[in-house]
Amino acid sequence: MNISTNQVKPKKALGQHFLTDENIARRIAETLNGYIGTPVLEVGPGMGVLTKYLVEFGHDVTVVEIDTESVDYLKANFSQLNDRILGEDFLKMDLSKAMNGKEFCLIGNYPYNISSQIFFKVLDYKDLIPCCSGMLQKEVAERIAAKPGSKTYGILSVLLQAWYDIEYLFTVNENVFNPPPKVKSGVIRLTRNSTTNLGCDARLMRTIVKTTFGQRRKTIRNSIKGLIPAGCILPDNELLGKRPEQLSVEQFIDLTNLIDRLRADASKQS
Structure with a gap:
């Protein structure tokens, strides 16, 4: 009808x-x-x-x-x-x-x-x-x-x-x-769903997701350079060699925590 x-x-x-x-x-x-x-x-x-x-x-x-x-x-x-x-x-x-x-x-x-x-x-x-x-x-x-x-x-x-x-x-x-x-x-x-806490800085994750997909042809290692302190050495981590469309929600949470730690370590050293 x-x-x-x-x-x-x-x-x-x-x-x-x-x-x-x-x-x-x-x-x-x-x-x-x-x-x-x-x-x-x-x-x-x-x-x-x-x-x-x-x-x-x-x-x-x-x-x-x-x-x-x-x-x-x-x-x-x-x-x-x-x-x-x-x-x-x-x-x-x-x-x-x-x-x-x-x-x-x-x-x-x-x-x-x-x-x-x-x-x-x-x-x-x-x-x-x-x-x-x-x-x-x-x-x-x-x-x-x-x-x-x-x-x-x-x-x-x-x-x-x-x-x-x-x-x-x-x-x-x-x-x-x-x-x-x-x-x-x-x-x-x-x-x-039942999630009440992502287990990471949700605002930082949102920034990371937007940044990496904004440069989706690049690997994560290259697209996140602007999000970490200058001179910061990225660890050998398999997530950094992937492109954003390859990462699950859980992996983006792990990536967020990785970047958060790098920022915190750089802050302690400055």
């Missing part, structure tokens, strides 16, 4: 591609079926094709939408949401305040142009988000779920997999959107 998208005009500047296939909307909403009772924040609901099923399945739903035309449509058609339609920019929100400091699940048909930024924000609020699911550009979804050794394995793969178990669920073709995007979409689900 398809829905009409005549009521709100998709805006290119906002990266809007409205889903028109209700069966797919239902399948995406079902990704949170294990979290009935946990509040849900939906990003970019548009005209509520996904919202409708989240409400129908019994979720306590709040939506955040930057498009004022969509906000007006939602207020007119989803009166049951009352004051839980937020006309804000998700990327600028303090999510702990928006959800009253409670744990919540995040879901959405995420705008392609900000999907990576959305998932970096998930990292910032990982202790409040036990589950995050939804649809985004297939290439980005595959990157998030990629394993070490894959060409698509990258910064988001490592940083998110440190804290979440990630499933690539299914692919969505271009013809079920208005307007059709030029790429396929993928639906993924992130479920918070």
Whole structure:
């Protein structure tokens, strides 16, 4: 069953591609079926094709939408949401305040142009988000779920997999959107794992991951030179001869501790 998208005009500047296939909307909403009772924040609901099923399945739903035309449509058609339609920019929100400091699940048909930024924000609020699911550009979804050794394995793969178990669920073709995007979409689900402490300096690890993947053709030994004190002699360690896409999350943790020790030793000697 398809829905009409005549009521709100998709805006290119906002990266809007409205889903028109209700069966797919239902399948995406079902990704949170294990979290009935946990509040849900939906990003970019548009005209509520996904919202409708989240409400129908019994979720306590709040939506955040930057498009004022969509906000007006939602207020007119989803009166049951009352004051839980937020006309804000998700990327600028303090999510702990928006959800009253409670744990919540995040879901959405995420705008392609900000999907990576959305998932970096998930990292910032990982202790409040036990589950995050939804649809985004297939290439980005595959990157998030990629394993070490894959060409698509990258910064988001490592940083998110440190804290979440990630499933690539299914692919969505271009013809079920208005307007059709030029790429396929993928639906993924992130479920918070049991990790509470990485066993390393998490901020330093984030810097190392970004630095090494920013120079992914170089070996680790060459790409981390700017992160260690001048004149510091690198030890004979097999991690340093690898490229970043070859390192697992655990190996990045080991690398972070190695660099941390080198910095600490250099500081003692200065």
